[in-house]
Amino acid sequence: MSRKQQRGEATAEQVLDAALRIYASSGEAGLTVGALTKASGVSPGSLYHHFGSLDGVVATLALRSLDQLLTTLVTALEQATDARSGVQAAVIAYLDFVQAHPDAARIMHSVPADREVMTHAEQIRDSQEARLTPIALWIHAHQESGELAELPSPMIESLVMGPVVAVVRRWLTVGDLDLKEAARALPERIWRSVSRS
Structure with missing residues (x-):
């Protein structure tokens, strides 16, 4: 360089x-x-x-935070011994990341960042390919082992991360949820939504 x-x-x-x-x-x-x-x-x-532009600054900042979050999630998944503990670890890792980095979470879940993601979703996904591929491979491996439901990977991702994102957004905006309580309640419920059994 x-x-x-x-x-x-x-x-x-x-x-x-x-x-x-x-x-x-x-x-x-x-x-x-x-x-x-x-x-x-x-x-x-x-x-x-x-x-x-200023929106470009916000988008870059949000992507930097997303990159850090995805690294955290991949680490949680790769350290798990089975699909159940992996899903639960990913949920807790997301919530822990938000508690440890509330400002990064706030900008990552902001309206300008959402607008940028909606406008450039495919480019952003391509730029995060290195982080997303291990997640897709992990999902596929645990579907092959019979632990995860036979659903497309994006559906599994949505079922796991969707409730977490909703809780985080509510915590960031309204503040009437406790992330520690969410960490106790969500992992098992989310696991049941993606388990094959």
Whole structure:
């Protein structure tokens, strides 16, 4: 990697770190180009050069958080001894990630991030291929062993992650759910939804 590329990556990380701090302290309304250039020390031109727009900053930040989350989920699955413990571990890993990184979770589940995902879903999925392939292979292996229901992998993913995402969004927005209680209640219920038996 050239020095110019290294400087570019450092600048991008500087902007992303500042954006996360601003989002955490001031929310979506506080994350403006002016606030971001002031907090990061990066010029508006440089910001637009690296990210294209403020939405591009939010999308990149959300993808960085998603990458960290997927790494956590893959690790949880790969350490499990069977499908049941894997599904349960993935649910708990997601909830633990959110508790440990609430600001990253907030931006990952934000309206601008959702909009970006809906607009560029296929590109985003392609960019996360390295993280998603082990999950699909894990699902396939446990379907072959007779533990997981014979459903398409995206359906299994949705049945496992859908309730977790709903709980996390409610915790982030309304705040009337306890993630520790969710970690006790959800894993077994979710497992029953994808178990072959």
